[in-house]
Amino acid sequence: MIRRTVIKGPRFTPRRTVYAMNLTEISPAIALSPLDGRYRRQTHPLVEFLSEPALNRERMRVEVEWMILLANGYKGNGNRPLVTGVHPLTDVEKRFLRDIPEGFDEAAIARHAAHEAVTHHDVKAVEYSIDDALEAARSALPEGSQLPRLTTLVHFACTSEDINNLSTARCVRNAVENVWLPKVQAIVDELDEKAHLYRARPMLSLTHGQPATPTTLGKELAVYVHRLDRQLRRVRAQEYLGKLNGATGTFGAHMAAVPQVDWIDVSRVFVTERMGLTWNPLTTQIESHDWQAELYGAISHVNRILHNLAVDVWMYISRGVFAQEAVKGATGSSTMPHKINPIRFENAEANLELSCAMLDSLSATLVESRWQRDLTDSTTQRNIGSAMGYSVLAMDNLDAGLRSIHPNEAVMDRELDDNWEVLGEPIQTAMRAAELAGRTGMEHPYEQVKELMRGRAISQEDVERFIDSLDFDDETAERLRRLTPASYTGCADKLVDFDRQ
Known part of the structure; x- marks a missing residue:
C-alpha cells in the first residue's frame, strides 16, 4: 500500500498530498501527452517525421x-x-x-x-x-x-533558420504524404464504397430537425466524399517553400567569403533540386511560413468536414437510422449493460476540435515575425506533431466507427411511411406547372397544400384523396398517385456518380 501524507498549508491554501511513490521517477518515463501515452498506437507513425x-x-x-x-x-x-x-x-x-x-x-x-x-x-x-x-x-x-x-x-555561411526551414518543410511534407493523407483517404474510400452500396436506399431527410424531402443514404454520404475530395486536392497541390540565404536574407556572409559565386542561383538549385521544395527567394532571416498557414488551414478545413460527418453519423445512430455492431467483450456503460455507445464518433469530434484549435493557432502565429527574426515560431512549430496527431487519432476513430455501422432499414422505412406530408412539395410544384398550362382549380397551390398538410399527420389516403380532387391531366395524376415517400428521391441515386468527378 502506497503511503501518503497530507500537508496542511496556511488558511485558504489548498492541501498538498505527497505520495511515497513519485510517478516522475518511474522508468521508462510516463508520457504527459495522451498522444504519446494512451493513444501512442494510433499516432506513433508521426514520430518518424514530426x-x-x-x-x-x-x-x-x-x-x-x-x-x-x-x-x-x-x-x-x-x-x-x-x-x-x-x-x-x-x-x-x-x-x-x-x-x-x-x-x-x-x-x-x-x-x-x-x-x-x-x-x-x-x-x-x-x-x-x-x-x-x-x-x-x-x-x-x-x-x-x-x-x-x-x-x-559544415554549416558554411548558414544561419540556423536556413537549416530549420528546409528541415521543417521536408518533415511536414513527409508526414502529410505518408501518414495524414493515407488516413483521410481511407475514410473517403470507405464513404465512397458505402455511397455506391446505398445509392438507392431511401431515407427521410430532416431540415431544421423536421421531416423534409426524402433523399438516399448513398447520396448523403456522397456529399461528404465530394466535399473531402475538393479539399484534398488543395492539400495535394500545396507548395512547401524553402530558403537558404543567410542571417537576414541577403547572402551577406556568402558574398563576403566567396564573392565570385552566384549564390542566388546556388540557393535556388539547392532548395529545388536537392531539397525538392519550392524556392522562396525573398525572405527575412526566416522563411515566412505562409505555406504552413495555407496547409494548416486546409487540414483544419478537412478536420471540420470530418467533424460534421462525425456529428451527423452520431445523430443518425441516435435516431436509429444506423445500427452499430456489438463488439464481443466491449462495455458500453458501467451500469447499463444494454448500451452500445457511439464513442468512436464522440472521440473523433473531440480530437478534431483539439487539432483545429492547434492548427488555427499555428496558422495565426507562424505568419508573424518581429522585424527580421524572433523565436516564437521555434517553439510553436514543435507542436505541429501534436496538431497532426489529434487529427490522425480522430480519423482512426472515425474510420473504425464507419466500418462498424450499417443502415437500419426497418427504421428508415418506418420513418418514411410515417411522413406522407413530405409529398406536399411535389404536389404543389405539379400544381404550379398545371396552372401555367391552363388547368383550372390550381390557384395558390402552395397555400392549398399548406392548409391541408402543415402541422398535421397525413396518411396515404389523405394524399390520394387530395390528388383526386384536383384537375390534373390523367398522366400527371397517375404519376403523383404512384409517388410515395420512399420513391420520392429525385435523381439522388444518379448524383452518387458525381462524387469522384
Whole structure:
C-alpha cells in the first residue's frame, strides 16, 4: 500500500498530498501527452517525421547535402567546388556523409543531446554531431580522405533558420504524404464504397430537425466524399517553400567569403533540386511560413468536414437510422449493460476540435515575425506533431466507427411511411406547372397544400384523396398517385456518380 501524507498549508491554501511513490521517477518515463501515452498506437507513425529526433535527422540531411553541393558544385557552375581549398568529394565520401543522418539511432540521439546540453542550441548541436562523424572518418575511410578536415565546411555561411526551414518543410511534407493523407483517404474510400452500396436506399431527410424531402443514404454520404475530395486536392497541390540565404536574407556572409559565386542561383538549385521544395527567394532571416498557414488551414478545413460527418453519423445512430455492431467483450456503460455507445464518433469530434484549435493557432502565429527574426515560431512549430496527431487519432476513430455501422432499414422505412406530408412539395410544384398550362382549380397551390398538410399527420389516403380532387391531366395524376415517400428521391441515386468527378 502506497503511503501518503497530507500537508496542511496556511488558511485558504489548498492541501498538498505527497505520495511515497513519485510517478516522475518511474522508468521508462510516463508520457504527459495522451498522444504519446494512451493513444501512442494510433499516432506513433508521426514520430518518424514530426518528433524532435526526426527534425534533427532532417537537419543533418540538409547539412550534409549542403556540404556535398559546396564541394562538388552543380551543373550551372560546371560541377566545380564552390569554395576554394575543397576538392570534389568521392562517391565513398558522399556515401559516408549521407550515412550520418541515416544512422541517427538511439546512440546518436544521445550524443546530440549531450552536445545540446552544453550549447543550449539545437542546430549547433547538429553541427557538432556532424563534426564528431567527420572525426570518425579518419579510421572509417581510406587514408588521405579530406573529410576529417572539412569541419569548417559544415554549416558554411548558414544561419540556423536556413537549416530549420528546409528541415521543417521536408518533415511536414513527409508526414502529410505518408501518414495524414493515407488516413483521410481511407475514410473517403470507405464513404465512397458505402455511397455506391446505398445509392438507392431511401431515407427521410430532416431540415431544421423536421421531416423534409426524402433523399438516399448513398447520396448523403456522397456529399461528404465530394466535399473531402475538393479539399484534398488543395492539400495535394500545396507548395512547401524553402530558403537558404543567410542571417537576414541577403547572402551577406556568402558574398563576403566567396564573392565570385552566384549564390542566388546556388540557393535556388539547392532548395529545388536537392531539397525538392519550392524556392522562396525573398525572405527575412526566416522563411515566412505562409505555406504552413495555407496547409494548416486546409487540414483544419478537412478536420471540420470530418467533424460534421462525425456529428451527423452520431445523430443518425441516435435516431436509429444506423445500427452499430456489438463488439464481443466491449462495455458500453458501467451500469447499463444494454448500451452500445457511439464513442468512436464522440472521440473523433473531440480530437478534431483539439487539432483545429492547434492548427488555427499555428496558422495565426507562424505568419508573424518581429522585424527580421524572433523565436516564437521555434517553439510553436514543435507542436505541429501534436496538431497532426489529434487529427490522425480522430480519423482512426472515425474510420473504425464507419466500418462498424450499417443502415437500419426497418427504421428508415418506418420513418418514411410515417411522413406522407413530405409529398406536399411535389404536389404543389405539379400544381404550379398545371396552372401555367391552363388547368383550372390550381390557384395558390402552395397555400392549398399548406392548409391541408402543415402541422398535421397525413396518411396515404389523405394524399390520394387530395390528388383526386384536383384537375390534373390523367398522366400527371397517375404519376403523383404512384409517388410515395420512399420513391420520392429525385435523381439522388444518379448524383452518387458525381462524387469522384
